[in-house]
Amino acid sequence: MAILLFAEHDNQSLSDQTAKALSAASLIGGDIDILIAGKNAGSVADAAAKLSGVRNVILAEGDTLEHRLAEPTAALIVNLSGDYDTILAPATTTGKNVLPRVAALLDVMQVSDVIEVVSPDTFKRPIYAGNAIETVQTTDATRILTIRTTSFAAATGDNAPAPIKTIDAGSDGTGLSTFLENILSKNDRPELGSAKIIVSGGRALGSAERFQEVMTPVADKLGAAIGASRAAVDAGYASNDLQVGQTGKVVAPDLYIACGISGAIQHLAGMKDSKIIVAINTDEDAPIFQVADYGIVGDLFDILPELERQL
């Protein structure tokens, strides 16, 4: 049988999280089809068709799929499900919203946040904010998985294009909810999920202005993405999509610089797989130092400007 990968995109470009989930799918083995649900998403389908190891791209377009609302999108996937024994998606907010709905409609227990494919029916996933890793074997006829993309390299994207099949968007599940608006934060920085370097700020930054003033120059010098702790987001210093942690983004850059972040379990859950961690904190006993490769005990308001000057 075959694998269906539900793609992440914004109707214009294909997210590289899809290419990473595709690598997980390849490890499971079998023919892989990619589903693009959207509207005016032809360019996304073209990009997906070029990814290595794709059999077909299935393109479903319509008003109800433009924002991939859970109800119609899940209904669409359920209608396709008969041809597949594995259905997966990157563990993005869209994947997390839609796939459990598909799972329940198919009477299947989903495996969330797969970090390793042990065999086609056995997977590793983090539990307790990543403080334990469980290996689970599915017993359902269909396997439904979300993939933690930081654990997989992206599949390459310059292959001879796979065929694109257009299907009807369907009308099941429509009318239950309506899209109103996206309030997306604008920034021209690298995306957290794919950045090589992340400079991340915590409660110690003290205000949105100071967060901007102190963090941005360093991030600019390093070509880095900016991240934040929950405390910084809750206090309004940074926007919600910058939160790193158990319930925010999970990141694994080459370099993560934690500034004025104490290192709570929930924050570590989102960044402790970074290659190199640097911590800057006035408290030499802060738990963040237990995971940091390099620590500086000191005031970030002195250290960050100094860092910017010397870089």
Place this chain on the structure above:
Amino acid sequence: MKVLVPVKRVVDYNVKIRVKADGTGVDLANVKMSMNPFDEIAVEEAVRLKEAGKANEVVAVSIGPAQAQETLRTALAMGADRAILITVDGPIEPLSVAKLLKGVVADENPNLVILGKQAIDDDANQTGQMLSALLGWSQATFASELDLGDTTAKVTREVDGGLQAIEVTLPAIVTADLRLNEPRYASLPNIMKAKKKPLETRTPDDFGVTVSPRLRVIRVEEPAGRTAGIKVAGVTDLIEKLKAEAGVI
């Protein structure tokens, strides 16, 4: 309007858990247990709806061991009106929880179910979506703002790129994200009052649901650990190390 709030008893979020040496699971003996933090937020939201006159009854429900009564008493002390415990020993998967909750919904006929977005033990992030599917209701996950009307609700959701506003028709499922509200602490008088509020106990059999797991847990292990590195004297030293030793800049 009636609001149902499922609350799970989990390891307290401050506890650093330990994996059992034999790889069979996490050691929960003598560990502090609390209400799942997202569920506290869900209870708070429901109670606020009642205080605002938009809801007239808040029912808390938990599926778990007898001790989950304590979790339900916490919900009652926060302002829920009554509670239902469905006793199940041992771990229970989101799909089974959703099936049991579907049964409770059939009995109770709420217009709104507010769940937490995820339980901090299994980190599954599934139950609300599954319940919504089983009921054929609308779903608004990861809510940071809820504006409840008579027949619809406007929900602002936390999504990867920022925020998304949607409107759902009632009855609906909402799952609470961290910034929906700040849950209150129950006052002592309210804790005393909660002891007298009704708490009814049921079993999965009452709902004709079998709770046998679909996922076989083969092993639970410690994650690859990180060891603490070194403290460097200052910025010059740091840059030198990042360039020469780590090669990341």
